[in-house]
Amino acid sequence: MRMLINVPESVVPDALRGMAAAHPELTVDVDRRIVVRRDAPVAGKVALVSGGGSGHEPLHGGFVGPGMLDAACPGEVFTSPVPDQMVAAAAAVDSGEGVLFVVKNYTGDVLNFDMAAELAEDEGVRLAKVLVQDDVAVTDSTHTAGRRGTGATLFVEKIAGALAAEGAPLERVADTARRVAESSRSFGVALSACSTPSKGGPMFELPPGELELGVGIHGEPGRERRAMMTSGEIAQAAVDAVLEELPSQQPVLALVNGMGATPLLELYGFCGEVHRVLAERRVPVARTLVGNYVTSLDMAGASVTLCPADEELLRLWDAPVRTPGLRWGV
Amino acid sequence: MRMLINVPESVVPDALRGMAAAHPELTVDVDRRIVVRRDAPVAGKVALVSGGGSGHEPLHGGFVGPGMLDAACPGEVFTSPVPDQMVAAAAAVDSGEGVLFVVKNYTGDVLNFDMAAELAEDEGVRLAKVLVQDDVAVTDSTHTAGRRGTGATLFVEKIAGALAAEGAPLERVADTARRVAESSRSFGVALSACSTPSKGGPMFELPPGELELGVGIHGEPGRERRAMMTSGEIAQAAVDAVLEELPSQQPVLALVNGMGATPLLELYGFCGEVHRVLAERRVPVARTLVGNYVTSLDMAGASVTLCPADEELLRLWDAPVRTPGLRWGV
Numbered sequence: 001m002r003m004l005i006n007v008p009e010s011v012v013p014d015a016l017r018g019m020a021a022a023h024p025e026l027t028v029d030v031d032r033r034i035v036v037r038r039d040a041p042v043a044g045k046v047a048l049v050s051g052g053g054s055g056h057e058p059l060h061g062g063f064v065g066p067g068m069l070d071a072a073c074p075g076e077v078f079t080s081p082v083p084d085q086m087v088a089a090a091a092a093v094d095s096g097e098g099v100l101f102v103v104k105n106y107t108g109d110v111l112n113f114d115m116a117a118e119l120a121e122d123e124g125v126r127l128a129k130v131l132v133q134d135d136v137a138v139t140d141s142t143h144t145a146g147r148r149g150t151g152a153t154l155f156v157e158k159i160a161g162a163l164a165a166e167g168a169p170l171e172r173v174a175d176t177a178r179r180v181a182e183s184s185r186s187f188g189v190a191l192s193a194c195s196t197p198s199k200g201g202p203m204f205e206l207p208p209g210e211l212e213l214g215v216g217i218h219g220e221p222g223r224e225r226r227a228m229m230t231s232g233e234i235a236q237a238a239v240d241a242v243l244e245e246l247p248s249q250q251p252v253l254a255l256v257n258g259m260g261a262t263p264l265l266e267l268y269g270f271c272g273e274v275h276r277v278l279a280e281r282r283v284p285v286a287r288t289l290v291g292n293y294v295t296s297l298d299m300a301g302a303s304v305t306l307c308p309a310d311e312e313l314l315r316l317w318d319a320p321v322r323t324p325g326l327r328w329g330v
Numbered sequence: 331m332r333m334l335i336n337v338p339e340s341v342v343p344d345a346l347r348g349m350a351a352a353h354p355e356l357t358v359d360v361d362r363r364i365v366v367r368r369d370a371p372v373a374g375k376v377a378l379v380s381g382g383g384s385g386h387e388p389l390h391g392g393f394v395g396p397g398m399l400d401a402a403c404p405g406e407v408f409t410s411p412v413p414d415q416m417v418a419a420a421a422a423v424d425s426g427e428g429v430l431f432v433v434k435n436y437t438g439d440v441l442n443f444d445m446a447a448e449l450a451e452d453e454g455v456r457l458a459k460v461l462v463q464d465d466v467a468v469t470d471s472t473h474t475a476g477r478r479g480t481g482a483t484l485f486v487e488k489i490a491g492a493l494a495a496e497g498a499p500l501e502r503v504a505d506t507a508r509r510v511a512e513s514s515r516s517f518g519v520a521l522s523a524c525s526t527p528s529k530g531g532p533m534f535e536l537p538p539g540e541l542e543l544g545v546g547i548h549g550e551p552g553r554e555r556r557a558m559m560t561s562g563e564i565a566q567a568a569v570d571a572v573l574e575e576l577p578s579q580q581p582v583l584a585l586v587n588g589m590g591a592t593p594l595l596e597l598y599g600f601c602g603e604v605h606r607v608l609a610e611r612r613v614p615v616a617r618t619l620v621g622n623y624v625t626s627l628d629m630a631g632a633s634v635t636l637c638p639a640d641e642e643l644l645r646l647w648d649a650p651v652r653t654p655g656l657r658w659g660v
Contacts, residue, residue, distance in 0.1 A: 002521040002538060002630050004596040006560045006603075014561065015595050018602030022586070022618040057594035077595070191332040208332060230336045231344065256352070261591035263627045264387035265345050265407070266334040272348030273336075288352040290654075292622070297593045300332050300628065324620075327657050 008197035012054050012076055019061060023324055026064055032088050033081065035061040036071045040093040046164040046173045047071070047093035050102035050157060051086060052109050053078040055196070055297045056217060058325025059153060060102075065323035068161035069102075077196050077297070078218045080108030086116030090125050098126035098170035100177060102156055104149030105133035128174035132156055134186045134305060136245045137214025137222045148216050151255045151294045151305030152184035155317075158326065162319035176316070180307060183248060187241040188222070188303030189234050190215035190259065194296045213237055217259075217296045217303075231266070235273035238304040243281060248308040251286035253317060254278070255305040260295035262302055267291070270302050286314055293325065338527035342384050342406055349391060353654055356394055362418050363411065365391040366401045370423040376494040376503045377401070377423035380432035380487060381416060382439055383408040385526070385627045386547060388655025389483060390432075395653035398491035399432075407526050407627070408548045410438030416446030420455050428456035428500035430507060432486055434479030435463035458504035462486055464516045464635060466575045467544025467552045478546050481585050481624045481635030482514035485647075488656065492649035506646070510637060513578060517571040518552070518633030519564050520545035520589065524626045543567055547589075547626045547633075561596070565603035568634045573611060578638040581616035583647060584608070585635040590625035592632055597621070600632050616644055623655065 005011050013030050020028035027036045041047060050060040051073030060072035070093035075081035090099045099120065103113045110131070117127045133144075134152035141148055160177035168176075190212040193202035203219035206212055211229065214222025229237070243249070256271040258264070271290045278285055286309055294303070309317065320329030335341050343360050350358035357366045371377060380390045381403030390402035400423035405411035420429045429450065433443045440461070447457045463474075464482035471478055490507035498506075520542040523532035533549035536542060541559065544552025559567070573579070586601040588594070601620045608615055616639055624633070639647065650659030 004521060004561050004564065004592050004600050004630070004632055006562055006599070011595065011599060014599035014602055016598075016602075018586075018598035018600065018605070018620065020602075021605035021615075022598070022601050022620045054595055055593065057598070062594070191334060228332075231334050232336055234334065256348075260593055261628055261630075262334050263385065263590055263625065264392070264622070265341065265384055265627065268346075268348035268352070268387070269336070269341060269344035270334050270348065271352050272344055272346075272350075275348070275351035285351075290348065290352045292594070295593065297595065298591055298630065300334070300591075302334055322658075328652075 003197055005197055011197045012074055033085050034071055034073055034089045035064050036089065036092050037064055040070050041095035043095050044097060044167055045095055046097045046170045047095065047099045048102060048157065048161050048164055049086065049089045049093060049099055051081045052104050053080060056295050059294045062325030063157050063323050067165050067319060067321035068157050068323050068326065080112050083112050083116035083119060086113060087119045090120040094125050098128065100160060100170065100174050101127065101129045102153065103129055103131050104153055105131055105146055106143045107145065126170055128170055130156060130174060130177040130181050132181045134184045135216065136185050136187055136241055141216055142220040143218065150188060150217050151186040151257050151303050152181060152307065154255060154293050155184050155253060155307045156180045158321060159313055159316045162316040184305060184307040185242045185246050186303055186305040187238040188215050188301065189213055189238060190299055190301040192261065192300040194219050194299035196297065215301065217294060219296060231270050232273045235270060235277050239274055239277040242304055242306050243283065246306055246308065249283050250308045250310065251284040253307040253309045254285050254288045255293065256288065256290045257294050257303045257305065258292040259299040259301040260292060261298045261300040267302060274304055287317060333527055335527055341527045342404055363415050364401055364403055364419045364422065365394050366419065366422050367394055370400050371425035373425050374427060374497055375425055376427045376500045377425065377429045378432060378487065378491050378494055379416065379419045379423060379429055381411045382434050383410060386625050389624045392655030393487050393653050397495050397649060397651035398487050398653050398656065407528065410442050413442050413446035413449060416443060417449045420450040424455050428458065430490060430500065430504055431457065431459045432483065433459055433461050434483055435461050435476055436473045437475065456500055458500055460486060460504060460507040460511050462511045464514045465546065466515050466517055466571055471546055472550040473548065480518060480547050481516040481587050481633050482511060482637065484585060484623050485514050485583060485637045486510045488651060489643055489646045492646040514635060514637040515572045515576050516633055516635040517568040518545050518631060519543055519568060520629055520631040522591065522630040524549050524629035526627065545631065547624060549626060561600050562603045565600060566607050569604055569607040572634055572636050573613065576636055576638065579613050580638045580640065581614040582636040583639045584615050584618045585623065586618065586620045587624050587633045587635065588622040589629040589631040590622060591628045591630040597632060604634055617647055
């Protein structure tokens with residue numbers, strides 16, 4: 001085990017203590033496990049709440065701040081947070097304008113956010129939900145009925161967060177979030193398995209010299225196991241898989257995302273190949289984000305997420321954001 | 331080999347093509363291997379140029395932009411760039427106010443930047459240099475006479491870059507850069523070895539269950555090989571090693587840096603432990619930066635860099651910066 005941890009049981013609260021220390025602009029409740037904008041609730045603004053299993057950082061706690069999420073609920077590693085966390089988060093951030101839950105499509109998350117929505121509504125919070133299900137690799141998977149939710153979560157949280165920051169009402173924020181979620185598609189590749197603290201070793205076997213095409217962000221199986229491919233071949237497989245199911249080919253937002261352990265040097269090389277393939281397919285790229293944003297602990301590999309973007313979505317993408325994990329324009 | 335590459339020989343130009351695709355705000359000369367602010371030279375501003383072996387991304391190319399570097403020269407992986415790159419970079423960014431070379435203390439970098447400085451001066455560029463040598467783990471090492479240059483490079487480039495952006499003259503920018511370089515100290519720990527593309531495997535042997543205390547950013551040996559320690563124990567060893575040689579204990583800037591493959595979840599936990607140890611040692615922390623900034627390809631591990639900071643340095647640290655790897659306030 002090559003992990004920088006104390007004991008497996010304390011990984012999540014230990015990380016939350018570190019977030020609190022590094023980010024005085026956030027309120028981190030280690031006991032209740034919620035990360036909240038320090039200035040929440042923001043008067044007149046719809047609030048965004050997301051969450052999910054830990055191990056995908058900076059998603060979601062690292063996306064809390066002006067222009068993106070108002071609160072995040074981290075679960076145990078690769079395990080859904082519980083409804084109590086979500087209800088507490090909603091109560092902490094609701095200004096009276098309502099709350100949007102951003103939910104990745106995994107059975108546990110979906111059930112728990114549904115229950116939390118009912119509980120929060122009982123307490124008088126106006127609630128809307130958006131389900132992110134962008135991963136084209138498989139339908140139905142280890143933890144999912146339908147497509148898995150992966151990289152598009154970042155697009156949804158950034159764009160809906162920008163619209164909420166402008167003062168748009170809940171219905172419009174939710175509609176735009178759904179438009180982004182429904183039009184984005186992703187495909188991921190693993191070059192090594194991730195290791196969870198509780199297991200203390202790899203989540204699955206991936207012999208050196210092989211890769212998993214279409215892997216999920218918890219190491220769920222993808223489409224096929226293949227002998228090692230070049231960066232260019234991987235880019236072609238990933239981009240073509242995404243384009244095949246992309247509803248529109250207007251200019252796209254592109255996320256070239258690292259799974260955690262792939263060096264940024266390699267990720268930029270992969271980004272070049274993704275751009276090359278997109279140019280060959282005549283898909284214009286409006287914006288590109290490269291880095292480790294929706295990770296799978298120490299998995300080596302990468303994913304590509306594309307979102308067709310009109311002028312309105314591009315404007316919201318470019319709008320200021322100030323979070324630990326994504327920051328520009330302010 | 332679990333690398334997301336085409337062939338080992340093209341890793342650096344491939345990455346530069348990806349940087350060009352993702353960052354239209356930079357001019358990336360793939361053939362000459364220089365990364366330059368698109369708006370360079372900036373009239374009336376001292377220019378900062380750095381560079382070094384590739385494999386430490388986002389350092390240095392990811393730190394090019396307003397408020398930080400004007401240009402970066404990437405060498406091959408873990409290999410110094412050549413003087414021609416540095417001279418071309420200096421010529422591309424010099425507005426007439428002079429150029430500061432930021433040099434990490436490795437023999438190849440030092441020799442090549444020295445030669446480049448002479449060549450650039452012959453062409454009429456006013457040149458100053460700052461040598462970064464912050465790693466307290468060892469004196470004299472595989473590639474170094476004296477302390478190695480590591481995490482403090484980020485502090486030097488950010489703070490001197492902010493001062494240059496304010497229009498300070500070359501002598502003052504260089505003095506401040508040297509003040510930061512001379513007062514910063516670092517200590518790194520490896521939980522796994524990094525693998526270079528050309529070697530195709532680990533740079534050194536580190537059996538599972540052991541760690542290397544005081545490792546360098548190219549996998550150079552540190553102080554000792556130990557059986558695995560907890561995050562808290564590692565934080566104590568690293569912080570105490572740094573504090574022992576820190577010239578001052580006024581409030582510090584803290585960089586809690588990932589070596590590349592350590593998940594952000596673990597790095598935040600480690601950050602919490604670093605803060606705990608600093609609090610026990612009664613060292614106040616003014617600012618904390620957590621993330622993968624000065625990496626060693628796919629090495630698992632982390633480093634701690636501290637820089638005592640007065641009001642002037644804090645102001646410069648907080649000043650706006652807009653680069654691919656570090657961005658705030660604009």
